[in-house]
Structures are given as structure tokens and as C-alpha cells.
Amino acid sequence: MGSDTVERAERELWRVTTRLAALGPSRCRRPGPDGVSPADRVRPVLQWAADTAAACERRPRRVVPVLGEHALGDQLVVLAGDLLAAAGDDEAVVEQLHDRLVALRRGL
Template identity: 70%
Template sequence: MGAEAVGSGAAARPVDVVRPVLQHLADAGADLEGEPRRPVPELGVHALGDQLAVLAGDVLAAADARGDDVAVVDLHDRLVALRRAL
């Protein structure tokens, strides 16, 4: 997993660390479902947790439907890296 998953720089704001992860999860979910990629809307910092929960759930559901263990491992790794970065 690359640094882009958790942002860069020690002085990064939490929102700047979370948003790239949100976009990765949205892209992964779209790819798993065979849908086009779309940008994640910026709803404000108070919505980041909800967006993370929804997008992670979407990836899990799509990965489960396809039997894609690689996507589940990637999701886990990114969430662990995000937690450590915050």
C-alpha cells in the first residue's frame, strides 16, 4: 500500500488524510460492482466518519458478493493505516 492511502507529511490535517482513503474506497467499490468511478462529495468534516462507514460497507458487500478476498485485505490494510495515521 502506498503513501497516497494515508496522505503525506507529518503536518497533514486529519481531513486531508481521510479524503484520499474515501476516494480509494469509492473507486474500489465501483470497480467491484462494474460501475463508473465517481468523485466522493465533500460534505464537511463531520460527515467523514459516516462516509467512511458507508464506503467501507459497500466495498465489503461487493467483495463478499464476488468472493474477492484481496479487496477485503486491501480494505483492512487501508483502514489500519488510516487509524495509525490519525
């Protein structure tokens, strides 16, 4: 897998976690104009990353625990890191992670 693909995903992960930190817990739980809070936008990405890593490793899926809004960035770093490690040579999975992170950042 090209290191550029991984670097792009890692850079986007940094951008998302920086944005979450800037929002802070209270703004993360507050619904936006469309009624969806930033936390509610992050949690499906967390679950997708966990499910995809499990599929790559051929292990059962597990539900990602719902932690406080203050932990969203940390959860995202851990689960995205697990996914990058599990993806191995599967560049398509890393591209999907990158694309989901871009969409998430834009939605925040």
C-alpha cells in the first residue's frame, strides 16, 4: 500500500481530532441546525472503523461503547489506528477511512 494513502488518512484524522478538540464537549453534544449533534456524526464513523477493522481481521464485530463527548477524539484515534493496522495492503479500506474522515470534518 502506498504510504501516501496512509499519510492522507492520518492527516485527515489529525484535522478531525483538532476540530473536535476545538468544539469542546458542550458544543459536541449540542444539536446543529439540522438537529444532529457533532457527537452523533462521529459515533457512526467510530462504529464503522471498528466493524471494518474486525472484518479485516476476520473477528466478530463489537459495539463501540458510548463514552462522553470529551473522549470522542481519543476513540477516533484508537479505532482509526486499529483500522489502519488491520487494513494491511488493502488500499481501498484506507481510502474509505480517508473519505469518511473528510465527510465527518465537513459535517462538524
